[in-house]
Amino acid sequence: QTVSVSATASHPIPTTLWGQMFEDISSGDGGLYAELLQNRAFQQVTPNTAAALNAWSAINGGQISVVADSVPVSNSLPNSLRFNVPTGSTGQVGFANSGFFGMKVVASSTYKGSFFVKFPTASSFRGNLIVGLRTTSGSTIVSQSVPIRGSTTSWQQINVSLTPRTTPPSTDNQFFVTIDGAAASGQTINFAMFSLFPPTFKNRANGMRDDVATALAEMQPKFFRFPGGNNLGQTVPTRWQWNATIGSFLDRPGRAGDWGYINTDGLGLLEYLLFCEDLGMEPIMAVWAGFALGGTSVAQTGLEPYIQQAIDQINFVIGDPATSAPAARRAALGRAQPFKLTYVEIGNEDFFASDTYTYRWPAFVDALRSAFPNLKFIATSNINSPVLSPNPAQWDHHVYQTPTWFAQNSFFYDDMPRNGVTFFEGEYAAISTNPNDIFGSPANGRLTFSTMQSASGEAAYMIGMERNSDIVFAASYAPLLGHVAGSQWTPNLIAFDTGNVYRSASYFVQKLFSTNMGNEYIPSTLPSRTGTVFWGVTRNTATGEIIIKVSNTVATQANLTFVLPFANVATSGSLQVLTGAATASNSPTTPSALAPATTTITTGKTFTFAAAGFSVNVITIKAS
Ligand code: AHR
Structure with a gap:
């Protein structure tokens, strides 16, 4: 053709x-x-249901539930996470967020976290929250200690900055908040509007x-x-x-x-x-x-x-x-x-x-x-x-x-x-x-x-x-x-x-x-309406390039001869081609099966081009 x-x-x-x-x-x-946290603010969920805790889980016997807060963090966010430390607790007790199918954590990147906290009933408690990232199996990747007081009965915003020194082996990671179970035994603490961002x-x-x-x-x-x-x-x-x-x-x-x-x-x-x-x-x-x-x-x-x-x-x-x-x-x-x-x-x-x-x-x-x-x-x-x-x-x-x-x-x-x-x-x-x-x-x-x-x-x-x-x-x-x-x-x-x-x-x-x-679009001999190979020509007037696109939609190679009417046409041009078998695809198991390759091809006022079966081609030629 x-x-x-x-x-x-x-x-x-x-x-x-x-x-x-x-x-x-x-x-x-x-x-x-x-945002790395899923269900970060308990938006639009029904309090006191298991579904409201989507992506949240307890650590070491901590008791968590989503409640309609009598004094919420804001009118738009009526729900909060109620955390009870059962009496008789020992070790670090708390809760975790599993993100969206885990979290990618990379060494030396800084993860900026924040949340609101208050004690619904005043107490004399003084202690520290441990806030951090851990593997789902419970190994701490990075953490920060945050002091809190039982006298805090109005919402207080806490900000943390977490920079892990190591990259965990997988994305099977969580954000966590814990507290010393023995020291905080019997305390109830409310949390609202969590957030955790990686570098963006x-x-x-x-x-x-x-x-x-x-x-x-x-x-x-x-x-x-x-x-x-x-x-x-x-x-x-x-x-x-x-x-x-x-x-x-x-x-x-x-x-x-x-x-x-x-x-x-x-x-x-x-x-x-x-x-x-x-x-x-x-x-x-x-x-x-x-x-x-x-x-x-x-x-x-x-x-x-x-x-x-x-x-x-x-x-x-x-x-x-x-x-x-x-x-x-x-x-x-x-x-x-x-x-x-x-x-x-x-x-x-x-x-x-x-x-x-x-x-x-x-x-x-x-x-x-x-x-x-x-x-x-x-x-x-x-x-x-x-x-x-x-x-x-x-x-x-x-x-x-x-x-x-x-x-x-x-x-x-x-x-x-x-x-x-x-x-x-x-x-x-x-x-x-x-x-x-x-x-x-x-x-x-x-x-x-x-x-x-x-x-x-x-x-x-x-x-x-x-x-x-x-x-x-x-x-x-x-x-x-x-x-x-x-x-x-x-x-x-x-x-x-x-x-x-x-x-x-x-x-x-x-x-x-x-x-x-x-x-600008440059007309050319039209492909057949009922054919299987298609082409079109444009020009970039700023670079002086003619751009020819060819798609071959079947397995058989298509041979084309291009005739360019310009006085000066470069004798070589660049070809970018994406090609592969009909069913080839990029997926998590074959992430790089298909990618465009760039080569130099012979061009001129008249040149032939063989479009491989199942290929998309872009030919760029200097012409004036
Ligand atoms: O792209 C997916 C969906 O397809 C869009 O939401 C809708 O506009 C169309 O039906």
Whole structure:
């Protein structure tokens, strides 16, 4: 097959084209968010139940329970941990937190801990708490002694700084608090709002897990879609609310997330926005739009408070502190300058409530447009289903399908009308090889980790989106992150466990596209719509490079001849290639099975290129 490349560009490539979609789906608490303690503040649990003690356990006969405190540490955190030292205790008695499937502890790193403590009834006790890290089998890794007094009947905050000298053999570690059982025999002590952070990405307080954030940064993503996804809310009262995610931990009540566990909301709106800046990403921020995934739509006449909350959320991001109370709250939290914001998404997958999106969309978009005339608002449903008025200028389209579907739909956007409407591919992934059971189980074709076959299918689709980037302004694989020990969804772009990060085949495809984007699209001979090998050409005018991407979605090698019309074309170029067997994947047991390799290849005004079976290739050539 000969591919003739045009001399002139057809359109600029949007600067937002390749980015990331994030929601807390086994990926925020215990994932991207670096907090090491699980159930750190007993948020949203039922006191006096075993479930309320999730992740907490007693040491040496210590008695612990979660109680509704008569004088809680804050209005937002009504529960505390009640610790009784049984009479007759000996040795160190206390309790431990097992983290999120353990804790990674590294020698010479400093772990910053804090908690609140009080005696519910005054006593004459004086003694020391021992606070530290230990292996699950009970060997102390590092500890610090903290004096306390029984006369402390109001909440007192304790801070500790733990720097282990050795790295324990595994991540099977715990945070612990103990006290001398004989000295404290019969004492009752309440604890609240624990926290323990390792060093974080860019050393931000309340920041991100360094290895996870580093993997995200290496993709050079251009935008970050948050906070959902489905995690906008299962019920109206448990919806994600921006104002419950900002400020002191004491003011964050947490919420029942949509993926079966409590969200601490420690990773809140300000943390998302700062992370966007740290990675040079533009936020694509969702507002809750009057529909809860459990099935409730707010009546048309009842939408006003939710619209106002969306306006306040946006003002927190971009408002003027002099004229907007939410913006003044942002300034009070140390950020007077507004953040960059262009796109706001109204809801998520509202095809689940298309009959009510027809009134919710206009109610939200009209009010938000009038409050923020410079912002662009994205509708989220199947495209034009339902038909909405006013007609959305931006649609978010989602697709989870088979690798073959993605290859066969590389031309999905080619036939869309050019009428001013543009598209955000806000979620896409090849998640199953079984077209009849896309969301089924691994036994029935569902992928646990992306494969070379799924990644090359996605690359074929991405080549189509790049070709159509006159109307596709952004695209993000989903989900972004998943804990291998407790994931609600597979595959994820990046899998991680307590100690490691596993970059998937799809991750490397996303990274190849994002780091080799170019700024203008150069038409070329089109691939066959029904074929199995796909290509596209872009140019980086700043570096004078032509960038050719080729995805071969089957096992047979594909031979291509490229003809470049430029006066000067380098006789050699760089080739980055990701290739492997159809079912090859990176996983905890095969973490490095697939990775792009870079070589130099012979190029010129005309050159041949053999794309290996199941491969994604990026060829970069200097040309002018
Ligand atoms: O990415 C996982 C889920 O898929 C998202 O929460 C939802 O928007 C979609 O259905």
